[in-house]
Amino acid sequence: MLDQTAGFSKQLLIGQENEKESIATELNGRIGQQLVLLKNDIYLLEKQSHDTNSELFKSITQDIGKAIEEVSIVSFSLRPYQMDTLGLKGSITHLAEDIASDTPGTIHLDIDELDELLNNQAQMNIYRIVQELLNNLIKHAQASSCSISIKVGTHQLNLQYQDNGKGFNTSNPSSGLGLSGIRERCKLLNAELKISSKRNSGTKVYIKIPVEINTST
Template sequence: MIVRQILCVLFLLAANLNAAPKELVLNYEHQVPVHSGTLEAIYEDEHVKNIVNGFMFGALLALMIYSLYTYIATADKTHLYYSGYLCFSILFLLIRNGYLTQGIPVWSLSGLTISSTIALIFSIPFSNGYLRLKAYYPKIYRLGRWLIPILLIPMLIDLSGHPVMAFRVLQACLALAAGYWLSAACLSLIQGYKPAYHYLAALTFLLVCYGVYEGFHSSMSLQMGLCLQALVLSYALAVKLNDSKKQTMRLQTEMLQQTAGFSRELLIAQENEKESIAAELSNQVGQLLVLLKNEMHALEKLSEGTNTELFENITRDIGKAIEEVSNVSFSLRPYQMDTLGLKRSMERLAEDMAHEISTTLLIKIAEIDQLLTREAQMNLYRIVQELLSNLAKHADATTCSINIQISENYIVLKYRDNGKGYDTGYPSSGLGLSGIRERCKLLEADLKMSSKRNSGTEVYINIPMQILST
């Protein structure tokens, strides 16, 4: 039913266009327009017409500028083609109403032909882009590309010096373009592309207003149709842009979630690998070293006091190797966390570090045991371990303090040293801070780092209670 009504509108449109060149030809032949009525009535009619024209031109110009701005912001050529369509449609109306050709009326017919031809040419790629014909209907898309050279014919005829013939050919091209618009919209709609509803509604407004509406001036109907079409299409483009932004944000959120999930799995895999290596060191290498130490003691007894100093040196070296293996094993997997708890494990970590460096280390930890999940405990422990490792390797500080307290709904970690600091422009250069950032993301913690050259480093971490479990 809708298609039948639109076909009727196309018929009326063709009829109106057939009449247009005759009027224009008469105007060029006689150049004496005749108006009947009082001067006051004619003036009032012209005044109202100019007000309405000004309002509609302003609306079309605003929509064109908005679409052009959207193209600059998004680089979507659909908005550029739509801006071109509106620009030359406005130019067509200005010529049609005589605002641009009052002094040189002989240019009116050529101006109408050229401006409407370029507007039609812009409408084809706009329709292709808005309706996504390349994806939904490639055949129609290719047909549109062949249609553009055909639409150039009226302009070429006009430039050859036959304006009236060019305008008559333009009528057929306009009907051809309208048929293309209608076919493309209906086919996209059949494929379930919902934005085609807006496109079809805008096209219907344009054709109905120009083919059916009878106002106080023939150009007023076209202006109203173009204005309504522009409003509907601009709204549709705005909705499409908003949907595109929402989809982009959704994809970014999903990507961040996937990245966080990947980081979590990677860190868990690293912890599992460290646990495996620690078990191998403790159970295999450590036991072999202990066995070797016992065998050296037995061999020393069999030697009956000879080479005592050699055996003592070997036994001492084996003992150091056992201690080193134990330290590495504990560094890879702090088994004492399961028995001593998180607080005591971090305190022992700080005590061991204090024996290896000359920095005065002050550590204060609240009773946070049983407040964190096992995974969160390991992440917090690794953060402290990484901070102490950076202190030993890079800070060259004389004092350092680590304070972990409970504040309302947060566990707060404050780290501060008076070392040489680092350039915040290259925060991860040689400092291994990327692991701290990743673990803070897994803890959903707020991380703040501040440092200056020769002014020390401060780290502030807020861990929300939502990730805690009693």
């Protein structure tokens, strides 16, 4: 029964990733393109109006530009398409920079090169774990700083997260961070997860991930 449950969880997460990829493709391929075309149409209409209502056209163009940017942000959160070009380390760095630009706190990263050690599925699971940790940071932790390190050890990766936020009671995880997604992805990675946290004393997360040399993607 435990094997069946683990298999179901794995298929569920894979299905979620496929669905996210499909939605991200639709956002970029349809809505994003339509917004770009609309922005071009507004530009042409402004030229034909001989500069009448120029402020209105400018305002509409700016609003469309913001909508295009939001579509891009949502699309990237669903499917980090840049992982294909930036790799796992670059994608995590990009994610942290985006979050840091919208929050007053600081995020410190110390990440080894990982791409040659992991297959695509393992890379995506690690990315999602970091994404969830950072989401919890900005939504719940009320921290002014955090650090994330991913270091290559002997036959394993060591992922460590630490913040100086409000912490939570680990005996009642539902009162603090939403860790169910992280736990499930750790199971898929056959990883060991440890969480240390106290009220008003921050949170530490330790994850040991066994490494299998990637021979194909």
